[in-house]
Amino acid sequence: MDTISTLWELDTPERANNYPTDSAGSPFRIQNFIDNEFVENTKTDEWIDTFNPRTGEVLAQVHKSTASDVDRAVDAASRAFPSWSRTTRQERSEILLRIGSILEEKRELFAVWESIDQGKTLARARIEVDRAISNFRYFATYILHEEGAVRFVDGPSSTLTYEHRSPVGVFALISPWNMPLYLLTWKIAPCLAFGCTGVAKPSEVTSITAFLLGEVFRQAKLPPGVMNVVFGDGPGAGSTLVKSPRVRGVSFTGGTSTGIRIRQDTVADIGKHLSLELGGKNPTLIFDDVDLAKAVPLAAQASFENSGQICLCGSRIYVHRKIYETFLSEFVEYVQRNYRCGETVGPVVSRQHYAKVRSYLLQAQEENARFHTGELPDEAPQNGYWIKPTVLGGVRTDSRVMREEIFGPVVTVCPFETEEEAIELANDNPNGLASVLMTTDVSRMRRVGERIDAGLVWVNCWLVRELGTAFGGMKVSGTGREGGAQSRDVFTNLRTLHVR
Ligand SMILES: NC(=O)C1=CN([C@@H]2O[C@H](COP(=O)(O)OP(=O)(O)OC[C@H]3O[C@@H](n4cnc5c(N)ncnc54)[C@H](O)[C@@H]3O)[C@@H](O)[C@H]2O)C=CC1
Numbered sequence: 001m002d003t004i005s006t007l008w009e010l011d012t013p014e015r016a017n018n019y020p021t022d023s024a025g026s027p028f029r030i031q032n033f034i035d036n037e038f039v040e041n042t043k044t045d046e047w048i049d050t051f052n053p054r055t056g057e058v059l060a061q062v063h064k065s066t067a068s069d070v071d072r073a074v075d076a077a078s079r080a081f082p083s084w085s086r087t088t089r090q091e092r093s094e095i096l097l098r099i100g101s102i103l104e105e106k107r108e109l110f111a112v113w114e115s116i117d118q119g120k121t122l123a124r125a126r127i128e129v130d131r132a133i134s135n136f137r138y139f140a141t142y143i144l145h146e147e148g149a150v151r152f153v154d155g156p157s158s159t160l161t162y163e164h165r166s167p168v169g170v171f172a173l174i175s176p177w178n179m180p181l182y183l184l185t186w187k188i189a190p191c192l193a194f195g196c197t198g199v200a201k202p203s204e205v206t207s208i209t210a211f212l213l214g215e216v217f218r219q220a221k222l223p224p225g226v227m228n229v230v231f232g233d234g235p236g237a238g239s240t241l242v243k244s245p246r247v248r249g250v251s252f253t254g255g256t257s258t259g260i261r262i263r264q265d266t267v268a269d270i271g272k273h274l275s276l277e278l279g280g281k282n283p284t285l286i287f288d289d290v291d292l293a294k295a296v297p298l299a300a301q302a303s304f305e306n307s308g309q310i311c312l313c314g315s316r317i318y319v320h321r322k323i324y325e326t327f328l329s330e331f332v333e334y335v336q337r338n339y340r341c342g343e344t345v346g347p348v349v350s351r352q353h354y355a356k357v358r359s360y361l362l363q364a365q366e367e368n369a370r371f372h373t374g375e376l377p378d379e380a381p382q383n384g385y386w387i388k389p390t391v392l393g394g395v396r397t398d399s400r401v402m403r404e405e406i407f408g409p410v411v412t413v414c415p416f417e418t419e420e421e422a423i424e425l426a427n428d429n430p431n432g433l434a435s436v437l438m439t440t441d442v443s444r445m446r447r448v449g450e451r452i453d454a455g456l457v458w459v460n461c462w463l464v465r466e467l468g469t470a471f472g473g474m475k476v477s478g479t480g481r482e483g484g485a486q487s488r489d490v491f492t493n494l495r496t497l498h499v500r
């Protein structure tokens, strides 16, 4: 049996964990999905090892696509575009709904492999598969209810003026390793719904659920070539893909420096659509009127969900001086009790990422920061990439620890005196993705919320997502927005017709 057919049946942790190798003792291999077929490499036979973050052992090997593999996928997407772009909304909607239903039937399969591959808890993985299903269902129905603007212009010009949209063309859909299926489908669903075709390139660190997704497309009878998946590294496959002149748009989620690189690599192709969702160093502001019984769990969840590996996690907590000491002791106690490695907290994703997160903790130690809980992990990870949830105090505002995205289970806590100071501290950072504001004062919600430099301001909540609202960041956190009409703007070209 081929790999995909075997994997398709392994939908419990026990069965999946017992399939690390083929009969020859090698890790199983993840192949490109082009024109609805899982295909062999065209030029080389190079593979990238991926690791189980819980153990550090090799889990699978990912196809290291060459430029000719990428070209083959772009060819397929280009050939499929004319007919896919002419399908009716109803037809596209039905296919997207079928994809959603197959994903729902295979919910446990996807959750089990996402958890093994990325390290996240199974509970977290299930939430993310549900969200992937919603991504398809949301855009499948959005396109059926979309309305355009029409105006009758009186007077000498006397025209009927209306807006018409058409799909842009082939898209590069590039996603990171922290929420692999959830974020890739956030791109694939609108791409298909608005009539574009695509080449998806998931992170080489977590490719398994994207491989399984190919099988979902096949079973849903998505026409060949409409959505292709190439695997491989960023500087190789990813970069070739975004630079291809036949690729008319790029939707990217990942690190800020990679986003800047992609922007540089596409700057001369002026008409290429670009949507970049990048890093965050998000503030959580807690005022003295809050109920700590609610504020403490919310702050902990925003800090440590998915081991802090969500670009929306709150990594800088600022607390009003009046309640600072009480908040800190309750917060630390809550984190120690509820966020435990191996139970409610998974490892970080990779050895490289472990080293990165550790380097910030080392710096914190060298700068005499206080570890209220957590510790500097060993230099070499033992049996997986485990880092304890860590709460730091006394970190200088100009420290790299305070300024840069760590993207791990690490949060800083500092006091503030006034509302004005809280806003200044929140905005004193190059990033501007998300923020949390906790207060019961309704006028403060607006006064402060409307001045925070962040594309998303959650007031007394976190990670509440309504897929029709704009999603994205300010400052170095990105370019453009996605979600509902914003996704439509990414994936379509707009023309205005004046008809006399
Ligand atoms: N959404 C977010 O905010 C995320 C932020 N990060 C941050 O970025 C840091 C680096 O993590 P990486 O895994 O290296 O993220 P990355 O941004 O390099 O990887 C994201 C995706 O981009 C691809 N890629 C890399 N270089 C590319 C290029 N030149 N052209 C086209 N595609 C390219 C990768 O293969 C992957 O699919 C993390 O430590 C973390 O701080 C990482 C993942 C998600």
Ligand SMILES: O=C(O)/C=C/C=C(\O)C(=O)O
Residues within 6 Å of the ligand: 176, 178, 179, 183, 186, 253, 254, 277, 309, 310, 311, 312, 465, 471
């Ligand atoms: O769309 C969401 O709900 C979450 C998005 C998270 C990211 O984009 C990220 O962590 O990179």
